Amino acid sequence: MEVRIKEHPILGEVKKGRLVKFTHDGQVLEGYEGEPIAVALKAAGVLVHRYTEKKHSPRGVFCAIGRCTDCVMIVNGEPNIRTCVTPLKEGMTVDTQYGTSDEPFVKELKEAK
Amino acid sequence: MERYDLIVIGAGPSGLSAGIEAAKAGASVIIFDENEKPGGQLFKQIHKFFGSKEHRAKVRGFNIGYQLLKEADEAGAKVELSATVLGIYQDKEVVVKIKEGIKHFKADSIIVATGAAENMVPFEGWTLPGVIGAGAAQTMLNLHGILPGKKVLMLGSGNVGLVVSYQLKQCGCDVVALVDAAPRIGGYGVHAAKISRMGIPFYLPYTIKKVEGTDHVTGVTIAKLDPSFKFIEGTEMHFDVDTVCVAVGLSPMSQLLKMAGCKMDDNPRKGGQVPVIDEHGQTSIPGIFAAGDVSGIEEASSAMIEGRQAGIYAANYLGYIEDKLMKEKEDELDKALDGLRQGMFAPSNRGKKIEKTEEGIDISNNLLAKGFVADEEIERFPGVVHKLGIHPVMECTQNIPCNPCQDACPKKCIKIGSKITSLPAVDESVDCIGCGMCVASCPGQAIFLVNENVGEGMAEITLPYEIYPLPEVGEKGIALSRAGHPVCIAEVVKVRTGLAFDKTAVLTIRVPKEFAMKARFYKKEKLAKSV
Numbered sequence: 001m002e003v004r005i006k007e008h009p010i011l012g013e014v015k016k017g018r019l020v021k022f023t024h025d026g027q028v029l030e031g032y033e034g035e036p037i038a039v040a041l042k043a044a045g046v047l048v049h050r051y052t053e054k055k056h057s058p059r060g061v062f063c064a065i066g067r068c069t070d071c072v073m074i075v076n077g078e079p080n081i082r083t084c085v086t087p088l089k090e091g092m093t094v095d096t097q098y099g100t101s102d103e104p105f106v107k108e109l110k111e112a113k
Numbered sequence: 114m115e116r117y118d119l120i121v122i123g124a125g126p127s128g129l130s131a132g133i134e135a136a137k138a139g140a141s142v143i144i145f146d147e148n149e150k151p152g153g154q155l156f157k158q159i160h161k162f163f164g165s166k167e168h169r170a171k172v173r174g175f176n177i178g179y180q181l182l183k184e185a186d187e188a189g190a191k192v193e194l195s196a197t198v199l200g201i202y203q204d205k206e207v208v209v210k211i212k213e214g215i216k217h218f219k220a221d222s223i224i225v226a227t228g229a230a231e232n233m234v235p236f237e238g239w240t241l242p243g244v245i246g247a248g249a250a251q252t253m254l255n256l257h258g259i260l261p262g263k264k265v266l267m268l269g270s271g272n273v274g275l276v277v278s279y280q281l282k283q284c285g286c287d288v289v290a291l292v293d294a295a296p297r298i299g300g301y302g303v304h305a306a307k308i309s310r311m312g313i314p315f316y317l318p319y320t321i322k323k324v325e326g327t328d329h330v331t332g333v334t335i336a337k338l339d340p341s342f343k344f345i346e347g348t349e350m351h352f353d354v355d356t357v358c359v360a361v362g363l364s365p366m367s368q369l370l371k372m373a374g375c376k377m378d379d380n381p382r383k384g385g386q387v388p389v390i391d392e393h394g395q396t397s398i399p400g401i402f403a404a405g406d407v408s409g410i411e412e413a414s415s416a417m418i419e420g421r422q423a424g425i426y427a428a429n430y431l432g433y434i435e436d437k438l439m440k441e442k443e444d445e446l447d448k449a450l451d452g453l454r455q456g457m458f459a460p461s462n463r464g465k466k467i468e469k470t471e472e473g474i475d476i477s478n479n480l481l482a483k484g485f486v487a488d489e490e491i492e493r494f495p496g497v498v499h500k501l502g503i504h505p506v507m508e509c510t511q512n513i514p515c516n517p518c519q520d521a522c523p524k525k526c527i528k529i530g531s532k533i534t535s536l537p538a539v540d541e542s543v544d545c546i547g548c549g550m551c552v553a554s555c556p557g558q559a560i561f562l563v564n565e566n567v568g569e570g571m572a573e574i575t576l577p578y579e580i581y582p583l584p585e586v587g588e589k590g591i592a593l594s595r596a597g598h599p600v601c602i603a604e605v606v607k608v609r610t611g612l613a614f615d616k617t618a619v620l621t622i623r624v625p626k627e628f629a630m631k632a633r634f635y636k637k638e639k640l641a642k643s644v
Contacts (some may be wrong), residue, residue, distance in 0.1 A: 003260040005284050008427035009581045010159045010173065010616045014258030039257045047242040047329040060242025060330050066147070067230055070240075084249075085149070 004043055018091035037083035037094055038064070038071050049073050049083060053099035074102045117143045118431050120197045120207050120220040121190075122369065125153020126413045127405025127420035128226035129181040134424025135224075137485055138433040143218065145209055147197040152178040153228055155413060157251040160276055161556040161615070163301075163515040165533055168414045171517040172555045175255075191560075201225075201373035205400065222427045225370050226420060229363035229384065229406035234268070237323040243330030247277040247360035250467050254284055262356025266333050267291045268321055269360030272300035272412070277360060278308050283580055288313045289352045292335050294320040294342060297466065297481040302511045303557025309484035310634040312597035317482060322349060323465065324357055333357055353456040365407045370396060375403075383409035384464060389612055393426040394419065402427055402542045405452035411460065418450045456512040456534035471512045485595040488631065495538035496560075501566040503547040503573070506630075507537045508595075509557060519576065521554035552577050553614035562621075565629045573606065573627035578620040583608055584637055592624050592632035601628045603635055 007013050017033035024046060031040025038061050039048070048058040048072045062070040066085035074095040075081035079102075083094070095102045121132045124146035136142040143317060150156065158174025169177050185192060197210045206519035231246040238244065243262065246267065250261045253312045267278045270293035278288045291308070296318045298305050309315065318338045325332040364385040371377050376389040377396035388391060388396045388403045395402050404423035405416035411490050422443060429439040454460055457467050469475055474494060481488035491497055496507025507518065512534040519529040519537065526543040529535050551560045552575055562575035574592075584590065584605045592603035607621035624632045 003263075005254070005260065006256040007581060008258065009579050010643075011175075011255060016258070030332075035257055039253070039259050042253070042259055042261075047244070057240060058242055059240060060329065061245060061249060063231060063246050064252040068246075075314075113133055 003066060008109050012090060022087065022088060022090070022092040023111070025096055026092045031088045034087045036076065037086050037092070040088045041083065048096065050097035051105065056105050061067070073097050114219055117218065117220045119143045119222045119224065119427050120145065120218055121224045121226060123153065123228055123405070124151040124192050125226060125228050125405065126155055126181065127228070127416040128224065128418030129185050130417045131224045131226055131404055131424035131427070133184045133188045134421045135428045136188035136190040138425070138428035140428050140431050140433050142184070143191045144190055145196040145198050146192065146194055149195055151182060151192050154248070157255045158413065159255050159280065163452060163513060163556045164414050165516045166520070168453060170515060171556055174413065182313040191543060198369060199324060201369055201401070204375070222402070222430050224404060224423045224427055225367060225407055226405045226423070227366045227407045229410055230366050232364055233359060234361050236321045236476045238325060241324055241326050241330050242328070243326065244324055244357045244359065247273050247358045248393060250277050250281060250358050254280055258451060260284055261358070262354070263287060264289055264354040265356040265358055266352055266354045267358045267360060269293060270295070270298040270300055270315065271360060271362065272304055274360035275304035275308060278313055281306070282308065282311050282313065290314055290316055291355055292316045292319045293323065294318050294338055298484060300476070301513055301557060301626060302480045303509060305480065305484035305557045306486065306508065306595060307558050310389070310593055310595050310597050312593060315484040316350070321357065330355055330357055347575070363406065363410050365410065367407050368405060368512055368516065370401070370570045371405070373398060373401060375401060382460070392444055394423045395426065400430055410550070415450060417454050418446050418453070421444050434595050444487070452533050453514050455514050458513055470510070470536060471534060477510050480510060481597070491630070495536050498539045498542055499565060501573060503562050504542065504545045505539055505551055506561045506563045507539070507559060508561070509537050509559045512536065515556060517554045517556065518551045518560060523548060523550065527551055538602035547575070548576060549619035550613065551607055552619050553617040554556040558643040559634065563629055566626055567623065570626055572619055573623050574629065574632055575619060575621040576635065578618045578635065579616065580610065583610070583618050590638045591636045592622060592628060593634040593636055594631050595633050597634070598632045599626055600631050603632060605635065
């Protein structure tokens with residue numbers, strides 16, 4: 001699904017930084033430098049940013065302005081990074097956050113197998 | 114420790130305006146904002162603002178943002194970004210996290226203009242990825258150039274819900290429904306009418322029963338509510354959507370003021386916890402002021418005026434402006450603020466059902482319940498006339514403080530008069546030249562130029578259009594009614610764009626003349642060759 005707007009009827013051409021590579025859970029993705037990590041993920045079709053500690057329920061972007069902290073992920077090894085307000089840089093590692101860890105919950109892993 | 118005369122917290126419409134006024138008076142000013150970019154929500158507001166010239170009416174929100182930044186720069190107010198204020202302590206000491214460090218600042222006066230945060234309603238599935246705030250949709254579309262989803266259901270019919278639905282549609286998203294638990298649409302009728310004619314259906318009083326999906330949203334079920342807000346069984350409706358947008362109001366972000374020890378008031382009419390302020394915006398702590406949404410939810414135009422006032426009061430408190438000059442400026446701004454707080458949507462009318470306009474005309478009930486004025490209701494409003502040749506038809510039916518149409522017409526054939534909330538009327542003694550300025554200048558997109566008979570049984574309708582790709586002259590598509598239903602085939606005869614129209618294309622379509630008062634939108638459609 002193409003979700004990037006190329007030309008906006010009011011705002012005109014959408015200007016972005018250069019195209020850079022980053023990894024998401026080990027997979028190489030592309031996004032524009034300087035745009036929020038969450039936007040690059042959305043363009044790549046990634047909607048789930050983390051799973052909650054207690055109920056293991058999926059969470060993604062909610063407020064998109066850095067208030068609600070629902071979209072936090074592990075960025076360059078550091079957990080709880082608000083991806084909706086953190087600019088994308090070349091070579092970043094962005095990983096799904098399980099509770100506060102990058103290790104998937106054991107129960108789900110077993111079920112998946 | 115760095116010292117300033119005045120610290121402003123928040124670089125949105127209110128905070129910037131406050132900083133500008135105080136700096137102009139001679140105070141040393143620093144404005145902190147936690148975001149990477151200044152302007153608060155202004156840069157996401159791409160619609161033309163309501164009001165009159167003094168409120169920067171018909172200027173798009175983001176352009177007002179640029180104007181304010183330039184003014185702040187010229188006045189010498191320093192804007193510090195990525196700077197989160199952590200607390201206001203004794204003797205006006207302010208602790209700020211700037212990037213990865215903590216810094217201390219001190220001032221003789223503080224203006225808190227932290228704005229508001231979006232509300233949420235919990236329903237089954239509300240935490241699923243794909244359930245987002247309407248503000249988030251606006252941020253994605255207008256700041257980052259990305260669609261929040263392809264098929265969207267909007268919850269909430271206040272101005273935010275209506276405006277964001279329009280913006281989604283503008284970018285090609287399919288808005289499948291607009292739902293509100295209230296029995297009447299909360300926002301401006303003209304905003305509702307604008308999206309109704311694009312084909313977005315309204316469901317009132319309905320709300321979300323359940324959002325479906327395992328890892329992200331795949332659908333939503335809504336149901337009708339009885340007067341005690343309980344679901345009526347058997348009224349459930351399902352929509353396949355990938356996104357649910359929630360626009361259920363805002364709450365003041367007043368935590369810093371509470372922490373500073375300011376006296377607070379839990380006031381539902383103002384949106385929640387607000388500081389108790391005097392007529393000068395001063396809190397219970399001398400020298401600490403509050404302005405904009407943090408002191409009561411309104412909108413950007415009034416936030417800018419309140420901000421300017423707070424800046425002037427702070428400058429007076431600091432000794433930069435004498436009482437007499439303060440009073441003069443205050444009176445002028447009070448007048449501007451009063452202008453905005455009039456009409457049916459004035460804060461004093463919140464929650465009231467209004468039956469008649471100021472002119473004594475019955476309000477369109479269909480507009481309140483369904484989002485468009487019914488055919489049998491439209492003729493009773495003063496902007497709707499019939500005459501030979503081209504003439505404006507103004508489907509402006511509620512008293513809102515707005516008058517750019519009156520100034521837009523070079524022939525002066527539109528009259529509002531001195532009362533800014535009056536419904537526009539057509540001066541039938543003056544001939545319309547069909548320039549389209551009124552069509553493009555109306556922030557509510559409620560003005561059409563109609564020529565009810567151009568010969569050969571046809572009529573022409575000129576309407577505002579803000580969707581890409583623009584139609585081309587000669588192409589044929591479908592004319593839609595106020596309700597967004599197809600009424601007939603329409604041929605595009607003119608597409609005008611121009612600097613003066615500020616990105617609103619002015620489109621003229623030709624339809625059979627019996628549809629002159631029915632066709633109100635144009636939809637591009639691949640038609641079979643035989644038509």
